[in-house]
Amino acid sequence: MKKRALHYTGTINANRLNNAPLPSEKELKKEGRGHMSSVYETTNNLSLVRWLDNKCVTLISSYLGTEPVDNVKRYDKSLKKHIEVARPAIVKEYNAKMGGVDLLDMMSTLYKRLMKSRRWYMYIFFHMLTVSLVNSWFLYKRSCKSLGTKPMTMEIFQSQVAECLKKAGKPARGRPSSASPPVRKKTVVVPLPVQDVRYDKIDHLPDVVGTRGRCRLCPKGYSQIRCSKCGVYLCIVTGKETRNCFTAFHKL
Ligand SMILES: [Zn+2]
Ligand SMILES: [Zn+2]
Structure with missing residues (x-):
């Protein structure tokens, strides 16, 4: 040194x-x-x-x-x-x-990914992930403080980051389900996508599906159109009451 x-x-x-x-x-x-x-x-x-x-x-x-x-x-x-x-x-x-280094060490230990591997380098890889995650959480908390908003907990933050990494910037996979016959099943409420995915403007395409669902944006709409990435129903209505919830949903 x-x-x-x-x-x-x-x-x-x-x-x-x-x-x-x-x-x-x-x-x-x-x-x-x-x-x-x-x-x-x-x-x-x-x-x-x-x-x-x-x-x-x-x-x-x-x-x-x-x-x-x-x-x-x-x-x-x-x-x-x-x-x-x-x-x-x-x-x-x-x-x-x-202060900073010590805190980081503490948080990294607390949120260490529990896994066993015989490949030693995996530990280094996951440690780097944990360290970046903890550091980004600290940055996120700092901006929450200046915005005056309540920060989410580390656990929720962690799962949102994972959710984003799974979807953000990547084309949605699979083909539209209109190809397969409609199956009647229990209504499953698809959770809203995390913000970074919802507004990333990448590959949100309207799938026309065989099933009908309640629009996630307007209170009265029903739709057979579903976002290929977010997985939620959104209505596009032409005629007298023109309405485009699909576009509105993806705009900040
Ligand atoms: Zn709607
Ligand atoms: Zn979408």
């Missing part, structure tokens, strides 16, 4: 310290909360800081150490009141910048 002129601050696992002379958690606990200790590696200019908050944390950085130390408020369980705890600069910086 240094070769690429990138600086770094992050937590480091205790087993990767290469025997750096840092006090143990036990020793820090004797000194009390807020106590810190640091060592420097001078060849690559790295600093290691161990700090005792309610637990012990070890951080590494290529540009930051303990200074300047500031104070943070913490609740002390044994004293039952708030106390001031000294905090090294490296922790302050880490907390300020880690």
